[in-house]
Amino acid sequence: MSEKPNPKKGEAWKPKEKFDKKANKEKLKQEQDQAETKQESNKTTQQQQQQQQQQSKQSIEQQPSQQLQPINDKQIVQTDTSNKRKDFLSHLPIFQDYTSVSIKSVKQIDPQTLHHSFIELCIQYQNGQCIGSTHRCVEFLNALKQFIKDYKLPKQSNYFAMAFLTELKNIFNLMENFRTVNEGMSTSYLFISECLMILRKTKLDENESKIWLCNQIDQFIQSKIISASELIIKNATQLIQEGTTILVYARSYLIENFIINYFKQGKQLTIFVVDNPQFGEGSQLVNRLLQQGISCYQILLSHVSYILSKVDKILVGASSMLCNGALVSRVGTALLACLASTHKIPFLVFCESYKFSEKSQIDSLSWNEIAQLEYGNENQQYTSLSLRYDITQSNYINMIVTEVGLIPATSVKAVIGEFKKYNYVDAIEVPRVDQ
Amino acid sequence: MSTLKAQPRLYSSRESILTLKAHLSGKQAKIPKNPTMEDYITYIKKLSNRLKQGPLDFWIPNVFRRLIQVIRLMSSEDGFFPIKDKEKNFKELGLTILRKSIRSKTTVETGSETGSNAIQQDVILPSIEQVLEELEAHSDDINTFASTHFFTNEVLLVYEYSTTVLNFLLSAKKTRNFEIIVLESETENLGKQFATDLGKHNLNVTLTPFTNAYAIMQRVNKTLLGVDAILKNGGLLMHPGTYAICVLAKQFAVPVIVLSGAHKLTPKYAFDQTTFNQLVSPLKINPNSTIDHMSIGITFDYVPPEYISLYITNQGQYTPQSIYQLFSDFYNVKDEDI
Numbered sequence: 083m084s085e086k087p088n089p090k091k092g093e094a095w096k097p098k099e100k101f102d103k104k105a106n107k108e109k110l111k112q113e114q115d116q117a118e119t120k121q122e123s124n125k126t127t128q129q130q131q132q133q134q135q136q137q138s139k140q141s142i143e144q145q146p147s148q149q150l151q152p153i154n155d156k157q158i159v160q161t162d163t164s165n166k167r168k169d170f171l172s173h174l175p176i177f178q179d180y181t182s183v184s185i186k187s188v189k190q191i192d193p194q195t196l197h198h199s200f201i202e203l204c205i206q207y208q209n210g211q212c213i214g215s216t217h218r219c220v221e222f223l224n225a226l227k228q229f230i231k232d233y234k235l236p237k238q239s240n241y242f243a244m245a246f247l248t249e250l251k252n253i254f255n256l257m258e259n260f261r262t263v264n265e266g267m268s269t270s271y272l273f274i275s276e277c278l279m280i281l282r283k284t285k286l287d288e289n290e291s292k293i294w295l296c297n298q299i300d301q302f303i304q305s306k307i308i309s310a311s312e313l314i315i316k317n318a319t320q321l322i323q324e325g326t327t328i329l330v331y332a333r334s335y336l337i338e339n340f341i342i343n344y345f346k347q348g349k350q351l352t353i354f355v356v357d358n359p360q361f362g363e364g365s366q367l368v369n370r371l372l373q374q375g376i377s378c379y380q381i382l383l384s385h386v387s388y389i390l391s392k393v394d395k396i397l398v399g400a401s402s403m404l405c406n407g408a409l410v411s412r413v414g415t416a417l418l419a420c421l422a423s424t425h426k427i428p429f430l431v432f433c434e435s436y437k438f439s440e441k442s443q444i445d446s447l448s449w450n451e452i453a454q455l456e457y458g459n460e461n462q463q464y465t466s467l468s469l470r471y472d473i474t475q476s477n478y479i480n481m482i483v484t485e486v487g488l489i490p491a492t493s494v495k496a497v498i499g500e501f502k503k504y505n506y507v508d509a510i511e512v513p514r515v516d517q
Numbered sequence: 518m519s520t521l522k523a524q525p526r527l528y529s530s531r532e533s534i535l536t537l538k539a540h541l542s543g544k545q546a547k548i549p550k551n552p553t554m555e556d557y558i559t560y561i562k563k564l565s566n567r568l569k570q571g572p573l574d575f576w577i578p579n580v581f582r583r584l585i586q587v588i589r590l591m592s593s594e595d596g597f598f599p600i601k602d603k604e605k606n607f608k609e610l611g612l613t614i615l616r617k618s619i620r621s622k623t624t625v626e627t628g629s630e631t632g633s634n635a636i637q638q639d640v641i642l643p644s645i646e647q648v649l650e651e652l653e654a655h656s657d658d659i660n661t662f663a664s665t666h667f668f669t670n671e672v673l674l675v676y677e678y679s680t681t682v683l684n685f686l687l688s689a690k691k692t693r694n695f696e697i698i699v700l701e702s703e704t705e706n707l708g709k710q711f712a713t714d715l716g717k718h719n720l721n722v723t724l725t726p727f728t729n730a731y732a733i734m735q736r737v738n739k740t741l742l743g744v745d746a747i748l749k750n751g752g753l754l755m756h757p758g759t760y761a762i763c764v765l766a767k768q769f770a771v772p773v774i775v776l777s778g779a780h781k782l783t784p785k786y787a788f789d790q791t792t793f794n795q796l797v798s799p800l801k802i803n804p805n806s807t808i809d810h811m812s813i814g815i816t817f818d819y820v821p822p823e824y825i826s827l828y829i830t831n832q833g834q835y836t837p838q839s840i841y842q843l844f845s846d847f848y849n850v851k852d853e854d855i
Contacts, residue, residue, distance in 0.1 A: 169723070170736065354813075357803070358728050359703045365803065368810045377809040382703045382802060384727050384758025388790050388815045414728030417761060424764050446732035463716025464699070466724045469732055 171467065175262060176452045197232065199225035200253070204260040213361060215401040215437065216307060216335040219266035223303055226253070226274075227296050235288055242291045243281040250274060262451050265402030265410075269436045273302055306436040313485035314432055315340045319347070321430070321483070326394040327352040329386075329427075332412050333367035334399020336432040342374050353378035354389060358414055360453075360468060383414055390425045400433035400482075405498065406442040407476025407491035409433075413469050416446065419478035431482045431491075438498050446473040524680045526745065530580040530780050531652055533568045537561065537584075538645050554592055557641060558585050565855050573795055573816065575746045575754075575783040578855040580648065582848045583780065587644040589849060651831070655778030656684045658831035663689035666774065666827075671695045671738045674771075677756050678707035679743025681776045685829075686741075687718055696721045698733055702758050704801060704814070727758055734765045740773045746783040746793075747775075749844055751822030751837030754783075754793055757815050763824035772826040779832045784844055784853045787819050794819070 203225045206212040212221055235245055254271055257263055263271075277298045281291050318340055322328065328351055330337055344351060353371070355378050357364025368380050381389060396418060402410045409415065409431055422429045443449060451470040476491035486497060548560055565581040663685055667673075673695055675682055686697065697720055701708025712724040725733055740762065746754040753759075753775065766773050787793050795816040802812035822837035832843055 355810075357703075360726055360728065365805070372809055380803055380806070380810055380812040382814065384702050384761065385802075385813060385815050387757070387760040387818055388794065389813065391789065412728075413732065416731035417728065417765065420731060420765055420768055421761055445735050447735060450732070464712040464722035464724050467729070467733075468726050469729050472728075472732055 169465070171447065171450075171452065174450050174452050174469075197225070197229045199228040200256070204257075207261045210361065213363065214333065214335055214399075215264050215266050216434075218261075218264060219270065220303060220307060222257070222267055223270060223299055227299055229253070230292050230296055233292070241282065242286075242288050243278045246295075247275060247278050250278070265437045265439045266434075268439070269306075270299075270302060274299070306434060310434040310436070310485040311336055311339055314434065314483050315343050317485075317488060318430075318432065318483050319344060321481075321488070322351070322395065324349040325351070327354070327392055329354045329356060329389075329393045329396045329418075330367070331356045331364075331383075331396075331398050331415055331418055332358050332361070333363035333370075334432065336434070337397050337399050338367060338370060340397075340432070341371065341376065345374065345376050354393065355380050356383055356386060356414075356418065357381070358383065358412065361412075363412075383417065386418070386421060390421060390427065393427055396422050396427055396429045398429065398431050400431050400437060401471060402437045402439045403431070403433050403482065403491075403494045404442055404473075405440050405495050406444070407479070407494055408443055409474040409476075409479055409491070410439075410443070410471050411474065413446075413472040416472045416474045416478075419474045423478050428480045429478060431479055433482055433484055435484050435486055435497060435501065438494055438501070440498060443473055444475075446471065526576040526781065527652060527655075527680075527778065529570075529574075530576045531649065533565070533577045534580055534584065534645060534649055534652075536568065537564055537581075538642070540564070541641060554588065554640070558588065561585060562852075562855050573793060575785075576780065579780055579783055580652070582784075582852045582855055583651075584644055584648050585852050586847065586849050587647050588640055591644055592640045652778070652780055655780070655831040656681060659776055659778070659829055660685055660688040662829050662834060664692040666829075667693045667695060667739070669694050672698060672736055674698050674700065674733070674737040674740045674762070674766075675711070676700045676708075676740075676742060676759060676762060677702055677705075678711045679776070681778065682741050682743050683711070683714060685776055686715065686720065690718065690720060696723075698723045698725060698737065700730060700733075700758075700762070701726050702756065703727055730762060730765055734769050734771060737766075737769075737771050740766050740771055742773060742775050744775050744777045744781060745817060746781050747777060747828065747840065748787055749784045749841060750786050751825070751840050752787055753820045753822075753825065754787070754817040755820060757818045760790070760818040760820050763820050767824055773824060774827050774829060775825055776829050779830045779843070779847055782830075782840075782844060782847055784848055790815075790819050792819065793817055 203212070203221055206221070207218070212218055230246075233246070233249070235242060250271065254263060254267075257267075274295070277295060281295070286294065314336055322344070330341075330353060341351070341353065353376070355364050355368050355371075357368075357380055359365075359382070364380060368378060371378055379389075398409075398411060398415055398418070400409055400411050404410060409419075411431075419429050446469070453468050453470045479491040482489050482491060482494070484497070489497065548556055561581050561584060565578050568577050570577070659681060667689055671693070673686075675686075675697060677700070689695070697715060699708055699712045699715070699722060701712075701724055703726070708724060712722050716722045742755065742759060742762075744753050744755050748754065763773055765771075785793070797814035797816060799806040799812035799814065802814045803810075806812045825837050828835045828837065828840055830843070832847065835843055
């Protein structure tokens, strides 16, 4: 938690009225779960060794069944609900409420993999406490580090690297049940597997490899997220002159830090924050800016047409940038981009390079995630639909601000090609055996 | 009455006409002793100024303008009406028959058979009846075009609550099968209400929040919108958010059809978002607004005529380029400054 420059979880965010009843229930469940898991983890450390013996015997015989297990996990969690869509969006994943029963049923299959830190994380995803791609990625990596510290090798395999590689796959498969794995998390997965490949060649023992791996994860967060954000803010400050009017959509980690930084340098900006009341992110941003003493205007997406003539630039954060130059971001960004292009307002995207993806996508409906926040229509007279992501085409985007520079939307592919040479990060420091 | 409550513009127009009727029949109107047509008309104009609820109230002046036009038509041309098109012909035929039937009756209600009351009886009251009838029946006239614009299994987009659109869809449902997507604005719950009202009639309805408009627009075949006011250049004043929808629809080449009664025709011009607009209290948008973070909310969205494909009114179907013709038939140029 100390790595992020944001204030801590407990202080700032209060759940919106919509989430209140749910959040209270969730808090109770969470406390219960934590209490249970702590008790269970004490017990299971004793039982784990016995289980590991069994598992390791089975693992040799039943390696294909381990691959099948994650599929079983998905089935158990998702078919608890009967709300599968039957219309044109039946291919999209829906992530339902997780009761403690469903989490436990997943846990029974693979008790070692579903560490208590991951349970906390998933409940946070559901609560709305952990929204935003950077936030989710950092929290996930922190949970992963805790998992690494508590991880114990099955007795038969001597190599930490080999065993952990399969564990990592299992973890990602499990996380898929709770919310889609975003691009940042996929990049971190690739990075960690690279690290594990390097570990295989060295001959460190278990504790040292764990420490080294945790260090590498810290370095990843430091270089790819924190230093990157500082560089991006530096690049962007040159772009935006004092006194311009900017429009911001919902809440993005980068843009929030950029605005706070800009004001700390003593310059002034007029800020319009466009709110998406469904997730409440705009109001969160407004509150955070107020805490820093920055005043801004708040506006809804349907009322944006009124002020577009007065706005100089539009700044937007990203969930990922795709290979064909399209931007994957919160739902509503594409609408804003379309309006911006009609009014000829520059549309800037702030995105770190670890979020660049090799996928391509043209329209928002072929892949998306359905956010189930509506509970009103018990009469089933209408179906409600709310998506989470939006694809903005590259011709609407004027410029992407990354830590490697200011690039147009079409150069994403070139940047990815550069990164592939270096395995997605700078050269990884190989551990010495002396350590 | 319950349907009228959901149509605030129609309701206010109707109420104001009935107020006028009450004034005239209750003999509270301050009209000089031997009133001519012009006296009545100036009285009506003054009444419309009094009843108007602010500079952005278009509907009360509109309905009085229509009334004055009908009065002029009834009193000036005697018997013979110029035949323009089929639909209009039947309406004005109805007017002549109505007038002749009234003149043949003997009036018992009014006491003295002076010339002034004759004017009132023969012209004013029947025109009031005519205008009220137009207001009541506007939906039925619009619905005659219901099935001519849709193909089977179409996907339609609607925005917020509009009773005109509701009636249109219900009458189109008899002959066509379609799917409806309702966009919901963030502030009011009208979108949900619309979805439930449509769903009660066994239509396939999906409700989405406004932010999903871009993603959903790929799937939509046509957009149907209700309107608050139609301006003389073909532009529209509507619920905030419709400008964004129309821009998107143009990007995706989705036709936008506007449904309205003719009582919303407003002979004014606007060119940008601020000409006819009003900021709404910040507390409506965000109850936690303070002076440090003000919320901005607006009343209307202006949509330029380039974004619209067709107007369907109870007086006929028009394109934005040709709707000015309807203004010259519906209103008189002399009354545009009410």
